[in-house]
Amino acid sequence: MKTEKTEETEETEQIEAARPATATGPEPGRRLSPLAKGVMISSVAGILVLGGVLPVLPSSPERAVPPAPGSAGRAMDAAAAGAAASLPDLTALIGERESYLRAHPRDDRSWAVLGAAYVERGLRTADSAYYPKAERALRTSLKTRPAGNVDALNGLAALANARHDYRAAKKWGEASLKLAPKRWTTYPLLIDAYGQLGDYKAVGRALEKLTKLRSGAAVMAREGQVYRDRGWGDDARASLTDAAALASTPSEQAACLHLMGELTWERGEPAEALNYFTQALAADPGHDASLAGKGRALTSLGRRTEALQAYRSVLTTHRRPEYALELGELYESIGFGDAAKAQYDLLRERVDADGANGVDDSLLLGRFEADHGDPRAAVTRLRAEWERAPSVQSADALGWALHKAGDDKEALKYAKRATDPEHGGTVRSALIAYHRGEVERELELDGPARRHIGEALRINPAFSPLLAPLAKEALAALGAPSAGGPEKVRETAADAAQAPGPHAATRSPAPERPESRRPASESPATRPAAPVAPPKSAGPPATPPAAPAPAEPSSRQAPQAPKSPGA
Numbered sequence: 001m002k003t004e005k006t007e008e009t010e011e012t013e014q015i016e017a018a019r020p021a022t023a024t025g026p027e028p029g030r031r032l033s034p035l036a037k038g039v040m041i042s043s044v045a046g047i048l049v050l051g052g053v054l055p056v057l058p059s060s061p062e063r064a065v066p067p068a069p070g071s072a073g074r075a076m077d078a079a080a081a082g083a084a085a086s087l088p089d090l091t092a093l094i095g096e097r098e099s100y101l102r103a104h105p106r107d108d109r110s111w112a113v114l115g116a117a118y119v120e121r122g123l124r125t126a127d128s129a130y131y132p133k134a135e136r137a138l139r140t141s142l143k144t145r146p147a148g149n150v151d152a153l154n155g156l157a158a159l160a161n162a163r164h165d166y167r168a169a170k171k172w173g174e175a176s177l178k179l180a181p182k183r184w185t186t187y188p189l190l191i192d193a194y195g196q197l198g199d200y201k202a203v204g205r206a207l208e209k210l211t212k213l214r215s216g217a218a219v220m221a222r223e224g225q226v227y228r229d230r231g232w233g234d235d236a237r238a239s240l241t242d243a244a245a246l247a248s249t250p251s252e253q254a255a256c257l258h259l260m261g262e263l264t265w266e267r268g269e270p271a272e273a274l275n276y277f278t279q280a281l282a283a284d285p286g287h288d289a290s291l292a293g294k295g296r297a298l299t300s301l302g303r304r305t306e307a308l309q310a311y312r313s314v315l316t317t318h319r320r321p322e323y324a325l326e327l328g329e330l331y332e333s334i335g336f337g338d339a340a341k342a343q344y345d346l347l348r349e350r351v352d353a354d355g356a357n358g359v360d361d362s363l364l365l366g367r368f369e370a371d372h373g374d375p376r377a378a379v380t381r382l383r384a385e386w387e388r389a390p391s392v393q394s395a396d397a398l399g400w401a402l403h404k405a406g407d408d409k410e411a412l413k414y415a416k417r418a419t420d421p422e423h424g425g426t427v428r429s430a431l432i433a434y435h436r437g438e439v440e441r442e443l444e445l446d447g448p449a450r451r452h453i454g455e456a457l458r459i460n461p462a463f464s465p466l467l468a469p470l471a472k473e474a475l476a477a478l479g480a481p482s483a484g485g486p487e488k489v490r491e492t493a494a495d496a497a498q499a500p501g502p503h504a505a506t507r508s509p510a511p512e513r514p515e516s517r518r519p520a521s522e523s524p525a526t527r528p529a530a531p532v533a534p535p536k537s538a539g540p541p542a543t544p545p546a547a548p549a550p551a552e553p554s555s556r557q558a559p560q561a562p563k564s565p566g567a
Contacts, residue, residue, distance in 0.1 A: 072096035075117075084251035087124060087286055093117050111141035112151035119158050126288065126318040128357035134159050135358070150180045157189040164360040166389050169193035184214040188222050195229065198390040200424040203229075217246040221256050228263055229392075231426035236263055254284035261293045266429065268460035270300035288318035292326065299330055300462035321350040321361060325368055333465035344372055363389075367397050371466075375404035386414075392424050392432070400435045408442045415439050419452075430456040430463035434471050441474060450478045 071092030075085035085093070097114040101107065115137035122130030138159065141152040153176035160169035173190040176183065187210035194202040207226050210219055224239035240260045247253035261276035274297040280290035295310035311327040328343030347368060351361045362385045369378035378401040386394045399414030415436040419425040425432070437452030453475045462468050 076113075084249060084255055085120075086249070086251050086284070087121070090117060090121055090124070094121065106144055108141045108145035108149060109151055111137050111144065112149070112155050115141060115152070116155040116158060119155065119162055123162055126320045128163075128354045128359050131159060131163060131357045131359065148179055150176050150183060150186075153179070154183070154186055154189060157186070157193070161189060161192045163358045164196075164363070164389075165358075166193045166196040170197065182213060184210060184219075187213070188218070191222060191226065195226075196389050196391050196393075198392070198394075198424060200230075217243040217248065217252055217256060220246065221259060224259060224263075228266075229424075229427050231428050233263070233267060233428060250283040251287070254280040254287040254290060257283065258287060258290045258293060261290065261297070265293065265297055265300065266460060268430070268458075268462075270297040270462065273297040274301065288314050288320070288323075292318075292320075292323050295330075296326065299465055300460075304330065304334060315346070319346065319350055321347040321354070321364055324350065325364070328372075329464065329466050333469075344368070363394060363397055366401060370397070370401040370404045375401055375406075379405050379407075392418050392427060395423075395425075396429075396432045396435055399439065403435070403439045403442065408439050411439045412436075412443060428459050430460035431467070433459065434463070434467060437471075438474065441478065446478055447481065450475065450481070453478070 071089040072095070075089035075093035094114065094117045097110050097117065101110050101114065104110065115134045118130040118134035118137060122128055122134065134155070138152050138155040141155070142149050145152075153172050157169045157172035157176065160166070160172060169189060170193040173186055173193060176186045177190070180186070187206045191203050191206045191210070194200070194206060203226060207223060211223060220239045220243035224236045224243060227233075227236035227239060237260070240256060240263060244253055244256035244260060247256050257276050257280035261273045261280065264270075264276060265273035274294060277290045277294040277297060280287050281294070284290075291310055291314040295307045295314070298304070298307035298310060307330060308327070311323060311330065315323050315327065324343045324347040328340040328347065331337075331340035331343060347364075351365050354361050362381050366378045366382040366385060369375065369381065379398070382394065382398040382401050386398050395414045396418035399411045399418060402408070402411035402414065415432075417423050417425065418432050419436055433452045434456035437449045437454075437456060440446075440452060441449035453471050456463065456471055457468070457475065460468075463471075
């Protein structure tokens with residue numbers, strides 16, 4: 001005779017369904033046989049995702065017992081302090097929470113911890129199969145305690161960011177903030193969401209509140225990312241250097257050093273970037289983003305054989321679609337068309353797999369299609385992305401796709417928006433500057449084209465193995481301005497008109513530059529970078545910390561934030 005399942009039995013079965021095959025115990029530590037852009041975000045996200053559910057004690061009927069000392073306990077301690085846990089410790093925490101929940105299926109906080117740990121593991125291992133497991137665990141937590149469950153709300157915000165659903169991340173994060181406005185770990189989640197939605201004024205407000213509530217490596221790393229996006233390179237460098245020096249775990253230090261590597265590579269300093277990526281891998285040999293960054297830096301230095309090895313290595317264990325795109329373009333740049341095609345096929349395969357797990361890779365896929373597939377399809381995809389998340393990145397991608405599809409007049413409107421300080425376009429990106437310059441060159445706006453293509457090559461002369469050589473050819477073809485002032489050196493008023501955005505109310509001027517946060521005697525432009533000391537549990541870096549770069553000349557100073565309307 002059939003008996004009905006009890007609610008407790010159903011929840012226990014959810015645990016069994018959610019349990020990944022690899023989460024039975026700690027992974028052995030190992031050097032992994034191993035990206036542009038995508039994201040400096042994921043390097044810091046792992047520091048904060050799990051921490052967002054730890055500061056509040058459970059109010060459920062079944063209080064979670066502290067994990068036993070050991071790997072799981074270290075992961076909990078690291079997350080509570082805002083640091084990144086090692087992957088073996090994170091795996092142990094997942095196994096410990098799963099085991100506990102079989103006996104205590106009504107513990108809402110343990111469900112939230114488990115869900116957040118799944119999100120972090122998915123981010124760190126590039127395995128989006130953990131996201132449906134995370135959603136089940138977090139929604140079970142919310143169902144068990146619907147009122148005041150900040151832990152589950154923060155976990156759902158982190159999950160939405162990981163899936164690139166930034167409107168949902170904003171919704172969950174703001175709901176959490178109403179319940180606990182002083183929970184510091186909510187603010188980084190909202191900073192990610194606001195930035196991708198193009199609401200840069202909200203990014204500034206959230207960062208200001210975050211730095212008032214908390215200090216330390218995780219907050220300084222987030223601060224450095226925001227400064228980098230605002231074009232304040234010296235401020236970003238200072239914050240990230242401090243973050244790396246204050247890191248409390250090898251994984252946290254690796255994440256901070258990786259961000260330093262990304263920043264220095266973007267500024268056209270590949271040798272220094274390579275040094276930072278090498279240090280990051282010395283701290284955490286499994287830090288895939290740093291191994292991919294190493295491949296990028298080696299490519300810029302012309303060391304292509306070593307770059308190929310780095311990319312192949314990272315893709316054996318972390319099959320992120322952005323890594324496949326970078327390796328494919330490296331292959332294409334040296335004439336290995338079949339090898340490039342294999343990587344592009346891998347990219348499509350990974351995007352499909354991510355999509356099945358709720359991840360929206362439209363921005364990456366649109367960029368890929370514009371350069372290597374169907375530009376018209378890219379335009380359609382990126383228009384929807386622009387409506388969904390009107391950021392600098394989506395404006396640049398849509399403008400470039402329109403250019404590749406032959407619509408340069410409309411392309412210029414979006415290219416300008418991507419470089420317009422009033423709409424957040426302050427990041428010093430060689431790729432974005434080159435895209436605008438090429439659109440202008442096609443429209444025979446020789447002066448603006450010369451200026452922006454030249455700017456791209458000044459920022460980073462080796463920004464892309466495929467496009468940097470084309471930029472040099474284009475600049476040579478444009479030649480020097482004619483004596484006496486050529487026509488079309490300046491844009492006309494009509495050319496300078498900006499495209500109306502779908503969410504103009506949310507794209508606001510950048511926040512005021514926080515000069516007052518540092519003493520005048522220690523301004524980022526003059527203060528020597530602090531040496532990066534390894535955390536107590538880490539071995540010495542493979543190479544000494546890179547020497548601080550000299551202050552940028554005046555022609556490369558960061559733009560000042562515009563005054564707010566009515567000022």
